[in-house]
Amino acid sequence: MKTLKLHNKDIYRGSLILVNKQYPIRMNIPAQNLASINGEKNSILMETRVKTILKQCMDALFCTKQIVAVSGFRSLHEQKEIYENSLMENGKEFTEKFVALPNHSEHQTGLAIDLAENRPNIDFIRPYFPYKGICQKFREKSPLFGFIERYQKSKEKITGISHEPWHFRYVGFPHSTIMTEKKLSLEEYVELLKQYPYKKQPLIYPLENCTVEISYVKAAACNETTIDIPNNTTYQISGNNMDGFIVTTWRNKSE
Numbered sequence: 001m002k003t004l005k006l007h008n009k010d011i012y013r014g015s016l017i018l019v020n021k022q023y024p025i026r027m028n029i030p031a032q033n034l035a036s037i038n039g040e041k042n043s044i045l046m047e048t049r050v051k052t053i054l055k056q057c058m059d060a061l062f063c064t065k066q067i068v069a070v071s072g073f074r075s076l077h078e079q080k081e082i083y084e085n086s087l088m089e090n091g092k093e094f095t096e097k098f099v100a101l102p103n104h105s106e107h108q109t110g111l112a113i114d115l116a117e118n119r120p121n122i123d124f125i126r127p128y129f130p131y132k133g134i135c136q137k138f139r140e141k142s143p144l145f146g147f148i149e150r151y152q153k154s155k156e157k158i159t160g161i162s163h164e165p166w167h168f169r170y171v172g173f174p175h176s177t178i179m180t181e182k183k184l185s186l187e188e189y190v191e192l193l194k195q196y197p198y199k200k201q202p203l204i205y206p207l208e209n210c211t212v213e214i215s216y217v218k219a220a221a222c223n224e225t226t227i228d229i230p231n232n233t234t235y236q237i238s239g240n241n242m243d244g245f246i247v248t249t250w251r252n253k254s255e
């Protein structure tokens with residue numbers, strides 16, 4: 001058995017953090033964990049690992065010429081600038097619908113990307129990413145790589161953000177597939193997982209060769225949460241940016 005000790009600051013990092021109007025960014029991603037998705041200076045950045053996975057997804061679809069990235073990681077300063085410029089150019093109503101408040105934007109996590117179909121005159125705030133052709137193929141395939149279409153039309157009241165067909169968020173596989181199959185927003189998914197306490201009743205997701213178990217651990221009041229992981233288990237832990245941790249373990253079916 002391996003005992004992990006987590007601190008309260010760990011609640012605020014990981015691929016499943018919920019960032020929205022209610023839950024702001026609490027921890028900035030270190031600059032050394034960001035990488036350019038097209039290898040050019042001053043270009044679009046994402047968390048290094050997510051950048052690699054996005055490339056794998058695009059390569060699998062042979063779509064690197066048809067789909068382009070429009071906006072990835074934004075610093076607090078950049079998000080402020082975008083928000084203020086949009087207020088001036090587009091007004092309050094539009095801005096509140098489509099631009100998250102500084103420190104409440106997923107773009108500050110390095111886990112979000114806005115994509116556009118590659119055509120002239122790409123709109124920076126509302127890129128064209130239709131529900132057909134290669135864009136739809138990306139939308140259908142990307143959950144296998146850990147991405148979700150984050151702001152769906154049917155979830156506007158829950159996410160607090162208008163329908164954004166172009167905004168994708170990395171949450172990791174198989175969370176992405178479960179959310180897609182169950183038609184859950186990230187808000188609903190992290191809430192649902194609270195019904196699956198670690199070691200007692202995990203959410204079980206069978207794959208071909210292994211079983212994935214997903215569960216929730218509430219952060220201890222004393223600023224140190226201990227989690228026991230069985231030996232020889234592949235695991236991943238993410239904060240939920242609210243009050244605890246999501247533990248994901250993979251077990252081979254032959255065991």
Ligand SMILES: [Zn+2]
Nearest residue numbers: 112113114167
């Ligand atoms: Zn976006």
